[in-house]
Amino acid sequence: MAFVVVENVSKTYSDQESGIGVPVLRAVSTEIAEGEFVSLMGPSGSGKSTLLTILGAMNHPSQGRLLIDGIDVYALSDERRADFRSQYLGFVFQQHHLMPYLNAIENVMLPLATLSMASLEKRRRGLDVLEKVGLAEKAKRLPNQLSGGEQGRLAIARALVNDPPLVLADEPTGTLDTKTGDEIMRVFLDLNARGQTIFMVTHNPENASLAHRVLHIRDGELELATDSRARTASRFSPAI
Amino acid sequence: MRISTIALANLRRRKGKAVFLMSGIGIGIGTAVALLSLSGSLRDEIGSQLDRFGANIVVTPHSDSLALDYGGISVAGVSFDQHQLSDADVAGISRIRYRKRLSVVAPKLIGTTEVDGRKTLLAGVDFNSELRLKKWWRLTGRPPESPTDVLLGYEIARAVSAIQAVPGSVANADRATSHHAAMPEEIRVTKEKVSLGGREHRISGVIGQTGGPEDRMVFAQLGQVQGLLGRPGQLSVIEVSALCKDCPVEDIVAQIKQELPHANVSAIQQSVRARAEAVDRLSRFSLVVSAVVLAIGALMVFTTMMGAVVERTKEIGVLRAIGFRKTHIIRSLMIEVVIISAAGGVGGWLAGLLAGRLALPYFTEGGAQMELRLSLAVFAVAVAMGTGIISSIYPVLRASRLDPSEAVRYV
Numbered sequence: 001m002a003f004v005v006v007e008n009v010s011k012t013y014s015d016q017e018s019g020i021g022v023p024v025l026r027a028v029s030t031e032i033a034e035g036e037f038v039s040l041m042g043p044s045g046s047g048k049s050t051l052l053t054i055l056g057a058m059n060h061p062s063q064g065r066l067l068i069d070g071i072d073v074y075a076l077s078d079e080r081r082a083d084f085r086s087q088y089l090g091f092v093f094q095q096h097h098l099m100p101y102l103n104a105i106e107n108v109m110l111p112l113a114t115l116s117m118a119s120l121e122k123r124r125r126g127l128d129v130l131e132k133v134g135l136a137e138k139a140k141r142l143p144n145q146l147s148g149g150e151q152g153r154l155a156i157a158r159a160l161v162n163d164p165p166l167v168l169a170d171e172p173t174g175t176l177d178t179k180t181g182d183e184i185m186r187v188f189l190d191l192n193a194r195g196q197t198i199f200m201v202t203h204n205p206e207n208a209s210l211a212h213r214v215l216h217i218r219d220g221e222l223e224l225a226t227d228s229r230a231r232t233a234s235r236f237s238p239a240i
Numbered sequence: 241m242r243i244s245t246i247a248l249a250n251l252r253r254r255k256g257k258a259v260f261l262m263s264g265i266g267i268g269i270g271t272a273v274a275l276l277s278l279s280g281s282l283r284d285e286i287g288s289q290l291d292r293f294g295a296n297i298v299v300t301p302h303s304d305s306l307a308l309d310y311g312g313i314s315v316a317g318v319s320f321d322q323h324q325l326s327d328a329d330v331a332g333i334s335r336i337r338y339r340k341r342l343s344v345v346a347p348k349l350i351g352t353t354e355v356d357g358r359k360t361l362l363a364g365v366d367f368n369s370e371l372r373l374k375k376w377w378r379l380t381g382r383p384p385e386s387p388t389d390v391l392l393g394y395e396i397a398r399a400v401s402a403i404q405a406v407p408g409s410v411a412n413a414d415r416a417t418s419h420h421a422a423m424p425e426e427i428r429v430t431k432e433k434v435s436l437g438g439r440e441h442r443i444s445g446v447i448g449q450t451g452g453p454e455d456r457m458v459f460a461q462l463g464q465v466q467g468l469l470g471r472p473g474q475l476s477v478i479e480v481s482a483l484c485k486d487c488p489v490e491d492i493v494a495q496i497k498q499e500l501p502h503a504n505v506s507a508i509q510q511s512v513r514a515r516a517e518a519v520d521r522l523s524r525f526s527l528v529v530s531a532v533v534l535a536i537g538a539l540m541v542f543t544t545m546m547g548a549v550v551e552r553t554k555e556i557g558v559l560r561a562i563g564f565r566k567t568h569i570i571r572s573l574m575i576e577v578v579i580i581s582a583a584g585g586v587g588g589w590l591a592g593l594l595a596g597r598l599a600l601p602y603f604t605e606g607g608a609q610m611e612l613r614l615s616l617a618v619f620a621v622a623v624a625m626g627t628g629i630i631s632s633i634y635p636v637l638r639a640s641r642l643d644p645s646e647a648v649r650y651v
Contacts, residue, residue: 053644053645056561056645058560058561058643058644058645059643059645078566079565079566079567082560082563082564082565082566082568083563083565085561085562085563086562086563086564087563089563090562091558091561091562093558093561097554097555097558099246099249099555099558100253101249101250101252101253102246102249106241106245106249109241110241110246110559110562111562111563112241113241113242113243113245113246113564113568114243114563114564114565114568119241119242122241123241126241158562162563
């Protein structure tokens with residue numbers, strides 16, 4: 001059975017002014033295997049972000065269901081879903097959304113703050129992931145003391161610290177220049193090479209093509225997926 | 241990394257806002273503390289004035305009397321079924337349950353006698369208790385020591401030529417001016433002995449002019465007077481001073497009545513009660529003002545927290561997205577509120593105490609002290625935290641209910 005199963009998921013938002021329902025996703029179904037790297041492309045307003053937040057256990061679908069590791073995610077209570085996010089998911093946001101008042105190691109340890117775990121263990125895990133993304137030496141720096149690429153890597157480290165089975169990335173290179181964007185994609189590829197399941201929303205066809213599979217979405221409906229096994233691996237030498 | 245780490249880091253990051261909130265709560269608490277301390281000190285002052293005032297309970301023999309008048313002209317009063325007070329009644333008073341609250345019990349026997357051939361009132365008293373009770377007496381001379389020592393009232397002393405005004409004393413020089421009319425006159429005792437009921441007694445001292453009945457009285461040892469008047473063991477009145485700052489005078493009166501069923505026991509409270517009522521009003525006013533200022537502080541906390549929630553939508557959305565429960569968000573924000581409120585409470589308490597101390601001389605007649613009450617500090621911090629928490633409940637709950645997908649989309 002696939003690790004992630006999206007079953008006939010629809011989402012309709014209610015227009016605040018008219019009160020009329022606006023369908024954003026229409027009976028979307030797909031599956032993601034464990035260890036797979038899937039990217040999602042589509043024009044603005046096509047429903048990419050909505051699908052991502054539904055996959056992220058944050059946005060209750062109007063219809064259909066989402067199974068991750070066999071768990072019917074939206075059958076869980078709100079608080080249990082928060083626990084599920086903490087255990088199963090790692091988020092990488094487009095703008096990184098690092099806490100500016102916490103240093104690098106504190107930002108990385110943020111998802112561990114709610115867990116009953118010894119402080120030393122939290123720190124050890126934080127340093128481990130910082131090591132993985134090549135930022136161990138900058139653990140004490142505040143986000144604004146890091147470059148754009150380093151901030152991106154720090155955001156990835158935060159997404160990995162709780163060792164989640166699934167990493168969700170929302171246009172992680174959207175605001176970065178090509179060189180920094182490549183640096184981030186290199187990290188993703190390397191993580192995937194180690195077995196990490198990744199779902200990435202992107203506008204960038206080149207980055208999308210680095211995934212095993214590219215999903216295309218238009219007007220809330222998934223179109224045929226592209227098998228993009230022909231990764232342009234030559235662009236990326238292993239980063240980590 | 242704990243939830244408290246995030247809260248503390250947030251406070252460090254938003255120092256200005258934290259100080260602003262602390263000030264808001266601190267001003268409210270400070271006002272409350274200053275006003276409550278002031279009214280507390282005023283109450284204490286009244287308490288000590290009450291003690292200085294002398295007796296606040298008077299015990300007299302019980303008698304059923306009938307006032308007789310005819311055409312508006314008082315003819316006479318008829319007393320019947322009259323009981324006597326005795327030395328044993330003093331012992332009875334000291335047996336009541338609230339005996340520890342009694343500071344002075346002063347028995348007296350009052351009768352008439354001749355002083356150097358002049359008919360006058362003679363009071364037999366226990367000087368130890370009497371002088372403690374009549375703290376406003378200014379003695380020229382010494383308190384009586386032997387049974388034959390007496391104190392003369394000012395008018396009697398003048399009448400028997402026992403005193404002379406000291407030349408050049410203020411009151412003596414300017415007696416005519418109203419400004420100095422109330423000033424005490426300096427006197428000198430010029431006579432050593434006086435005849436009391438045909439027996440010689442030593443004039444131990446003279447009581448300065450009080451304007452009261454004692455000016456026309458002679459005071460001698462109780463036992464001596466009981467002998468002179470031929471009424472051994474008898475008493476006319478027992479004056480009692482109870483430490484009444486917060487004590488239930490009515491309860492003490494009831495207990496004495498129970499112990500001395502043959503006596504009339506009444507509390508003298510009118511003069512003090514009027515002032516106590518004024519202070520009560522001030523206390524109520526203080527509470528209202530404090531409540532208003534605290535409400536303004538609470539409103540300030542509310543609006544600031546609402547603003548903070550909007551400002552931190554992104555942050556809260558990210559925290560929710562990475563697995564924070566609603567309760568984790570509430571805990572994080574409430575830790576901040578509690579720290580700010582507690583600091584505001586401590587600061588407000590200190591500021592209020594200082595303000596109260598500075599303002600106290602303008603509200604009292606001097607001599608009043610402001611006590612450092614730990615209970616007020618605890619109260620201040622508790623109220624500050626309560627105000628902070630209550631006014632933050634809605635904003636914090638609202639923050640916890642932020643839809644993470646909306647919050648993330650917002651960013």
